[in-house]
Amino acid sequence: MPATVLIVDDESSIIFSLSEAMQDAGYRTLTATRGEEAIREVKESSPDIVLLDMKLPDIDGLKVLKQIKSHVPELPVIMMSAYVDVATAVQATKIGAVNFIEKPLNIEKIKIDVNNTLKNVDVLKQLDSVKTELEQFKEIERLRQKVQNPLDAILGNSKAIRDMKKTIKKIVDSSATTVLVQGESGSGKELVARAIHYASNRKDKPFIDVNCTSIPDELLESELFGHEKGAFTDAKKEKKGLFELANGGTLFLDEIGDMKFSMQAKLLRVLQEKFFKRVGGTKNINIDVRIVAATNKDLLKEVEKGNYREDLYYRLNVIPIYCPPLRQRGDDVILLTKSFVEHFNKHFGKNVTNIDSRAEELLLSYSWPGNVRELRNIIERAILLESEDVLLPEHLSITPSASSVAARLDDDEEEIxxxxxxxxxxxxxxxxxxxxxxxxxxxxxxxxxxxxxxxxxxxxxxxxxxxxxxxxxxxxxxx
Ligand SMILES: Nc1ncnc2c1ncn2[C@@H]1O[C@H](COP(=O)(O)OP(=O)(O)OP(=O)(O)O)[C@@H](O)[C@H]1O
Ligand SMILES: [Mg+2]
Missing domain, CATH: 1.10.10 (Arc Repressor Mutant, subunit A)
Structure with a gap:
């Protein structure tokens, strides 16, 4: 029986995207737009977890949290808020919130948080019923084994992927080493970054992901390092930066190739010194954070062109990991296809059991400029729209454009x-x-x-x- 997630938010766009994400992850969903309604749902429908917005039109989020907890103390509640100040976060944690998520929401992260929280609850429930200490010990070991190995999420048997996983295994426990993940768009860089975190002994600490291009240049510094009250006009309160929030865990700096030159210098300094100052601050703040950086640019080329600091490049590139493009992964295309077919069968209630050999050939001969993401999208569409039980080439919206065929041919020429x-x-x-x-x-x-x-x-x-x-x-x- 799938777990039920109660989503409470007054914004319909958030309700919509969260519901879709949760259903995609295999959960049932309930929704409420007001505090009263949320409390009623908790009493009547016994959800397994609640995603609760701090700001609701009728009752304050913290009060709703309190009421929920007084009815069902063990029900896990994750709070969501556009601005997380430390005092509120502490208060919410005291009342019993398991986690605090900042808006705008990172849907993939929420999926992982919900999944981890439910797993923890499950473990606790099962532990409750175990009597002696020895039994508890054995049970913990068994449950630990049951929790999926994060590296298993990276599918593929090709040599390139096997080698990549070997490198990841070697580095997960050398806990502070910086990793640079390079690869084309959609080739799995973020997946690799998450796997590194969740396979490492930092896994119970935060994984914070920062997309260096989505934060305006002038805000990036204060986002990363935080600021003191009054450091600039808008700094009404002091704020912790992402480096501080990630302490003990992993900071994923995505699209690092697009960071501005001036910011590159500041980042370099933190990597070298392992401490920094908040914007407008004087105190040195020490941190223990593993940096995983990713880019789809060829950073060395950017260095040669003078767009990127050479010293930063070498600082980041302690352990290089390369996500190979899908067109170089041989039969992995079919393995991934099967896994996506299975996933979307469940999701859309379809029953596609076979892949026609001509469809296989098409999948194998296409150049996949958008890599695994493109494959996933194409399979999603195929499963959604088709009702037959076999996947035919005409279900695949692959229309090899002249350029991609050319790319493929170029590749072939190179490889022959x-x-x-x-x-x-x-x-x-x-x-x-x-x-x-x-x-x-x-x-x-x-x-x-x-x-x-x-x-x-x-x-x-x-x-x-x-x-x-x-x-x-x-x-x-x-x-
Ligand atoms: N080896 C793999 N096995 C299973 N799924 C994969 C694999 N590689 C990538 N994916 C899936 O493909 C999608 C794209 O991957 P991801 O977001 O990690 O790519 P990316 O390299 O970070 O792309 P971009 O450069 O555009 O940010 C995700 O849904 C991811 O889960
Ligand atoms: Mg990415």
Whole structure:
């Protein structure tokens, strides 16, 4: 039985987007636009969690929280507010709010918060029923195993993804190292950043994500470092910056390639010194924050062009992680497709059980300029609109534009020449080789090069798939 989320907000656009996000995450939703209504829903419909706005037209959010807690003390409530001042946050926590979320809302983060909160409640409920300490200990271990490994959220079996996950595993516990995630748009940089946080021993501390392009340049400094009261005209109260709020956890600096030069210098200083001052402040504030930065720009190129500080680049690039573009991930496209089909089947109540082989071919041959995000959107649309149980090529709104076909061809041209690196450690050409030896050797090379994506390999070799399969069998080739 899915959990029920009660969403309380007087703004219909927020009710709409939160309801959609919660349903997308598999929950049932109830909504209320007034405090009275919220309290009634809590009594009558027993939701499992409440998302409660601080400012409601009839009763103050904190009062609503108090009443909810007096009726159902164990019900988790997450407060939402456009401005979180420390005093209110403390008060709300005392009354029993489990979390405080600042508006504008970050929907993905809320999904994770709701999921984590419900999981915690579940764990506590189950723990309540366990009697002895030893039993409790065993139970905790079992539940810990049950909670999903955050790295599992990154799907893919291609070598590129396996290597990437290996790097992530190595660094999660070297807790303070800065990570720079690079990759094309939609290739999974944010997913990687979250995985790093939730797989690390910082996971119970905040993960704060800042999009450096969505905050106006003149506000970025005070957002990041906070400000003292009176530091500038609008600074009516002191405010903690995101660095302080993320203390102990992870600060995800997204679109770092677009940060202005003057701000780059300030960021560099914090990374070097590990402390900073609030805007208008004199006190040094020490922080323990892991920085994960991401960009879809080629930062080194930006450095060469003079758009980016070289010293900052090297500070950020302690551990580089590269999210490979989808078109270089071979059969991962199909694996991801299957996972998205399953997801949207559940979401839209559909039952698409098969993927037609021509649809597979289309998916494998497309260049995916928008990467995994584009694939996800295309599958969402296909499942929503279609009622058949098999996914056909005509369900996929892939209309390879001239440019993307060209990109794909360019890519192919680039890839078809095996580079010197591909021949490292290879025996020199040997006159005793037969033609079969040569063929065996060459097919193996190309299979490895294209990650055993048989469609692509067959295309490269200029033979059809059946012939390729026959040859793989003949030479006993294995992955
Ligand atoms: N390996 C993967 N497995 C499963 N889902 C993935 C994978 N990579 C990306 N996704 C999904 O694709 C979508 C886009 O990923 P994400 O937002 O992390 O990309 P991004 O690189 O940050 O993009 P942008 O540069 O546009 O910000 C998300 O819905 C994400 O969950
Ligand atoms: Mg992103």
């Amino acid at each position: 020449t095996l580079s010197d690196a591909d021949f490292d450690g290879e025996p020199e050409f040997n006159e005793s080789w037969t033609l079969d030896d040569m063929e065996n050797w060459f097919i193996q090379k190309v299979l490895v090069k294209y990650n055993w994506n048989k469609n692509l390999v067959a295309k490269k070799l200029g033979i059809n798939r059946t012939t390729l399969y026959t040859k793989i069998k003949k030479y006993n080739l294995e992955r």
